[in-house]
Amino acid sequence: MNKRELFKNGPKITEIGLGTWQLGTKWGEPFNAEEAQNVLEEARLNGITLIDTADCYNGGNSERAIGSFLKKHPDGEKITVVTKCGRCLNPHTAEGYNRENITRFIEDSLSRLQLEQLDMVLLHCPPSEVFSKDETFETMENLKKSGKIASYGVSVEKVQDGIKAMEYGISAIEVVFNMFRLKPTEELFPLAKKKGVGIIARVPLASGLLTGRYNENTTFGEKDHRTTNRNGERFDKGETFSGVDFNTGLKAVAELKNLFKTEDLIPYALKWILMHEEVSAVIPGASKASQVSSNVRGAELPPLTDEQMKGVKEIYDKYIRESVHQNW
Template sequence: MEFRTLGKTGFKISEVSLGTWQLGSKWGDPFDEQDALDTLEAAYASGVNYFDTADIYQDGQSEHAVGQFIKRHPDVHYSTKMGRKLEPHTAESYSKANLTQFVDSSLRNMDVDSLDLVLLHCPPTSVYYDPTVFETLDDLKKAGKIQNYGVSVERVEEAMKALQFDISAVEIIFNMFRLRPAEQFFAEAQAANVGILARVPLASGLLSGKYTANTQFGKDDHRSYNRHGEAFDKGETFSGVDYATGVKAADELKQRLGTDDLAAVALRYILMYDAVSAVIPGASKPAQITANAEAAALPALTDAQMAVVKDVYDTYIKNPVEYLW
């Protein structure tokens, strides 16, 4: 495993880290803390030293599991996210009182005195135009409750706007089906010494190359109920790509890249961009952790392979995905 610096945090983090949306469960299944801890230990054994969680994941149970884990391994780093518990999820609700309450709750869940990195969890776009929100985060940092802060975004424009504040990192969807962040934002983030965490790196599994037109997902799986944004931003599900189109594009990528293990190549592709601090795929079992970690050791993609990805993107994905996010 190789390591990169996460922006202003100064943390040296594993190129392949772990997102914990699925921690201790599969999509829609009940949370199991022992499974969660086993998954975290498997990641650590594979060289992973960075873990991304959120207060809303399994209603705080993911944070609790990560908190227990870091007591065993104080050498690791983590981020947690806040804001999505708001009902309604409006810009006005990102008040000083609410933000402080969320940080205090995460401190209790994780049983720590200060949080490594806190990210606003995909807030409404207008939040990025409200300096009082970031002034509150500055105050929480001065108080020692958080060490660093940043944002998790839906759109490139939000990421660009956030750079005007004292953020340390941006979590953004970037993968073979979501190329726009690399066009301008990556360079701007590097210039500002802001780390980039690439989330949804496999486009909700589409870029595993294992799905077909007939693949079925459980009724409690967002890949069933959120394809058109019924529950939250549709860009979170399959990166906003039409499912049938995504299957066709993934099949072409496998064929033209000459691989049956598209997931590994897709992760390695993201790491071709030195602006990316880490890619954060999720996992619900240790075998997935091992496979993800091994992707970092793959040879660099050739110029011809990079061109194939761009060509497939331009042919199948760019319109309308690039113009929406």
């Protein structure tokens, strides 16, 4: 698979990585350690060298599974792990992003991942005040100097938070970016490119909506965020279906299928993201191993045509822009 730099002069990673929020589970279901290893193994067999995780995913089980997996393959190609910290704070406040807590979070991630150094740590969508909090970024910088982390960055809900974070020495920004979320291309991407900051595109399939496999009768598990967070009841609404109303999303998906003349939108949705050179990697999540091999097909497609790129924007403008564009 084609490789890109995670950030300017940073490690080279496959342009399609693996998201592990749902590693070994359907969202909201108990963790299945064996299935988690199957997903990670499928990623390795498909040549994936970037894994995105967080300290809070499945109560730490996502990081633990990745740690055991890395131990099983000490001699394979280097797999870069991006992890995140901060969302296990309860309450999740800006005050919590202090030196003491962050240092503890990093030690805990090192232990779960069984590593001496973390490749990259992102602040996990902190409250906006954190993006002006010197203590937080000085702590990250000191952890980098001490060798505990090789690089750091931020995961953000809003593009303005990413822009603000670039005033500090961050290496990468993780942001929702997909055919239903075009705003990052306006200011965030050009500035990131200018500063050599990498972009990790998350929620690339709009929580599965952009696979093209859902219809008006599709239901999700009782505790799945696609059931419980449709209006932002549990966390930022923009993380669920990318903030798009489900039925409106289905209408847009039907037009995307016409545009690409396919029922299987997955490779097109991922390739569309990769058409943006500022993107370092896209990290589709997979609840089972077969989804991983299905998703890497996105890297195998030829470049999309100007007409296809224009068509996606028109569909976005028609169905999505009004309810989404100003919010994130």
